[in-house]
Amino acid sequence: MSFVVRRARQNDAAALPAIERSAAELFRTDPTLAWLADTDVASAAQHRQAIDNAYVWIAESATARLAGFIRARAIAKQLHIEELSVSQAFQGQGAGRQLVLAAIEHARLQHMHAVTLTTFRDVPWNAPFYQRMGFVEVEPGEHEAHLLDALQKEIEHGFAAERRCAMHLPLD
Numbered sequence: 001m002s003f004v005v006r007r008a009r010q011n012d013a014a015a016l017p018a019i020e021r022s023a024a025e026l027f028r029t030d031p032t033l034a035w036l037a038d039t040d041v042a043s044a045a046q047h048r049q050a051i052d053n054a055y056v057w058i059a060e061s062a063t064a065r066l067a068g069f070i071r072a073r074a075i076a077k078q079l080h081i082e083e084l085s086v087s088q089a090f091q092g093q094g095a096g097r098q099l100v101l102a103a104i105e106h107a108r109l110q111h112m113h114a115v116t117l118t119t120f121r122d123v124p125w126n127a128p129f130y131q132r133m134g135f136v137e138v139e140p141g142e143h144e145a146h147l148l149d150a151l152q153k154e155i156e157h158g159f160a161a162e163r164r165c166a167m168h169l170p171l172d
């Protein structure tokens with residue numbers, strides 16, 4: 001299926017919590033991560049703020065249904081992907097890849113140095129997917145303090161440290 005990817009508008013925000021909740025259902029297929037499907041998602045108010053203050057792109061289906069979104073922030077000339085979610089009904093049809101490509105394209109046009117994210121090393125639709133898009137695992141250093149912070153917060157949230165990794169796609 002082909003999707004239209006565009007910047008999110010304020011009136012998209014109300015639909016995004018349900019998309020994130022639906023996307024997370026995929027984690028039920030791994031008993032050690034099933035609990036993630038029951039954790040809180042960002043509220044519509046938080047999405048409204050992000051739409052104004054960060055970068056949010058939406059994938060829309062041919063029938064104008066919202067299929068997924070990606071949220072990223074510019075940090076020290078790097079575009080950091082905070083969240084990527086595609087609702088169950090639309091998974092496996094290319095929306096996730098198109099959303100990541102939109103973020104990469106934006107970062108290139110803004111002459112940023114890299115696109116970054118944190119993810120699960122061993123979950124098939126996480127690190128292996130990003131690797132196929134050109135991302136490589138990094139050991140974050142002082143120039144990527146936001147990645148150290150993100151990994152630390154995830155551990156506090158209950159993620160197993162050894163399963164998490166930081167990745168970047170260098171653009172220069």
Ligand SMILES: CC(C)(COP(=O)(O)OP(=O)(O)OC[C@H]1O[C@@H](n2cnc3c(N)ncnc32)[C@H](O)[C@@H]1OP(=O)(O)O)[C@@H](O)C(=O)NCCC(=O)NCCS
Nearest residue numbers: 023084085086091092093094095096097119124125129132
């Ligand atoms: C990750 C996610 C956004 C991908 O969205 P999607 O629209 O299903 O992805 P696409 O159809 O574009 O597929 C992207 C790649 O992932 C692979 N993939 C998608 N779903 C998969 C699954 N369930 N198992 C294994 N691989 C999968 C596809 O084969 C594809 O590989 P390729 O592009 O190298 O050929 C979606 O699975 C999701 O919302 N997952 C739950 C939340 C999550 O894990 N977010 C990312 C956090 S870092």
